[in-house]
Amino acid sequence: xxxxxxxxxxxxxxxxxxxxxxxxxxxxxxxxxxxxxxxxxxxxxxxxxxxxxxxxxxxxxxxxxxxxxxxxxxxxxxxxxxxxxxxxxxxxxxxxxxxxxxxxxxxxxxxxxxxxxxxxxxxxxxxxxxxxxxxxxxxxxxxxxxxxxxxxxxxxxxxxxxxxxxxxxxxxxxxxxxxxxxxxxxxxxxxxxxxxxxxxxxxxxxxxxxxxxxxxxxxxxxxxxxxxxxxxxxxxxxxxxxxxxxxxxxxxxxxxxxxxxxxxxxxxxxxxxxxx
Numbered sequence: 001x002x003x004x005x006x007x008x009x010x011x012x013x014x015x016x017x018x019x020x021x022x023x024x025x026x027x028x029x030x031x032x033x034x035x036x037x038x039x040x041x042x043x044x045x046x047x048x049x050x051x052x053x054x055x056x057x058x059x060x061x062x063x064x065x066x067x068x069x070x071x072x073x074x075x076x077x078x079x080x081x082x083x084x085x086x087x088x089x090x091x092x093x094x095x096x097x098x099x100x101x102x103x104x105x106x107x108x109x110x111x112x113x114x115x116x117x118x119x120x121x122x123x124x125x126x127x128x129x130x131x132x133x134x135x136x137x138x139x140x141x142x143x144x145x146x147x148x149x150x151x152x153x154x155x156x157x158x159x160x161x162x163x164x165x166x167x168x169x170x171x172x173x174x175x176x177x178x179x180x181x182x183x184x185x186x187x188x189x190x191x192x193x194x195x196x197x198x199x200x201x202x203x204x205x206x207x208x209x210x211x212x213x214x215x216x217x218x219x220x221x222x223x224x225x226x227x228x229x230x231x232x233x234x235x236x237x238x239x240x241x242x243x244x245x246x247x248x249x250x251x252x253x254x255x256x257x258x259x260x261x262x263x264x265x266x267x268x269x270x271x272x273x274x275x276x
Contacts, residue, residue, distance in 0.1 A: 001087050001119050002140070003182050006207070007231040009055045009085060011276050014267040016232050017259060018056035018089065018209065020239025021046065021078065022063045027244060029251045037070070042251075043078045046243055049252035051083050053263040056235050058089040058209075079116045087235070088118045089144065089209070095124035095131045102134040109138045120144050122187060122209075125171050129178055136179050143184055147171050148199070150189025150212035172202045181205035188227075190218025190236070196226035204229060211237045213262075220262070224269050232275055238262060 001009075010016050023039045032038040047057065059078060064071040082088050094104040104121070111117035120142035123132055135143045148158055148168040158168040165173065172186060181203070188199055190212030199208070208227060212218035213236050220236060227234050238258075246254025270276045 003207070003231065006055065006087055009087070010232045010270070013052065013055055013263070014270060014276055015053055015055055015263040016234050016236055016266055016270070017054040017262050018058050018087075018235040018237040019046070019050055019054045019242055019259065020091070020211070020237050021057055021059040021243065022239050023243065024063065025067075027247075029247050029249065031249050037074055037077075039064075039067075039071075040074045040077050042243075043074075044081050045252040046255055047078075047081055047083070049256040050242070050259045051086060053256070053259045054086065056087040056089055056237075057082055058091045058237055058239075060091040060239075076115045079118065087120070089235075090116075090118040090121040093122050093124050093146065094135075095127055097127065098130045098134055101131050102137075105135045105138060105141075109135075109141050120185065122146065125175060129174075132175070132178060136183060139183075141183070143179065144209050145171065145175055145184060145186050147186040148188045148192050148195055150191045150218065154189065154192075169198070169202060172199065176203065176206075181207070185209055185235075187211065190220075190223050193219060193222035193225070196223060200226055200229065205231075205233070207231075207233050207235060209235045209237060211239075213238050213241075220265060221269070224273075228269070228273050228275070230275075232270065236262075236266070 021043050023042050028038050028042050032041050035041040064075040090108040107114045108118045108121045122144045123135055125145050159166050185207040188208045188210055190210050210223055213220050242255050242258045245258040
């Protein structure tokens with residue numbers, strides 16, 4: 001899915017919602033435990049209930065890798081269940097020396113090899129250009145580079161001043177030379193709304209993946225005040241607040257209610273910004 005197609009999905013669905021699929025077996029509704037793969041059934045029902053309200057899904061691969069071969073199989077089957085009109089994000093936060101990154105890229109982008117072909121993968125920039133470029137060699141795929149994350153520890157490094165820039169600013173400035181806004185997105189946490197104006201100065205045209213709305217307490221309106229651009233430019237992620245909205249047999253309906261509330265708020269924002 002290219003940038004224009006993503007914007008068209010945002011306009012059609014009146015939403016820039018991304019739903020994080022980060023399932024924990026102990027938190028699943030108990031009636032799902034009768035299934036051979038309870039997490040897969042959980043994911044499938046969530047997708048079926050919400051796919052018309054969101055433009056992206058983001059499974060965090062750690063929640064699948066922790067279950068070994070069975071968990072990886074669940075991730076593959078979850079990817080296979082995604083509708084074709086949603087943007088898919090493998091939240092893997094990979095990044096290593098070039099030949100290793102090439103294998104990571106193949107794992108998430110090459111369906112012939114791994115049975116999965118996500119639209120994008122999250123990548124850590126710490127090891128520099130040669131650790132990121134293997135992902136960029138797939139012309140129809142996206143890198144979503146960690147820039148300013150929503151966790152408390154982000155201040156340990158990301159906001160430290162070096163010369164005339166903070167480290168996260170250097171990440172954006174330098175990486176913008178590696179790929180255009182047609183292939184590079186950035187992770188920017190919703191808990192840092194005061195930084196969005198500055199980030200838009202550095203990356204005016206890039207899409208931003210924004211975690212931290214919902215359970216982490218980030219404000220959607222604060223993010224949008226300075227984060228929106230002419231093609232929306234935001235994918236706002238919510239996970240726990242949606243997927244665990246209900247714990248009974250109606251869990252998918254409860255998840256839809258939560259997703260619908262966010263979609264309706266997003267529709268108002270897009271309308272006010274004259275983007276729909």
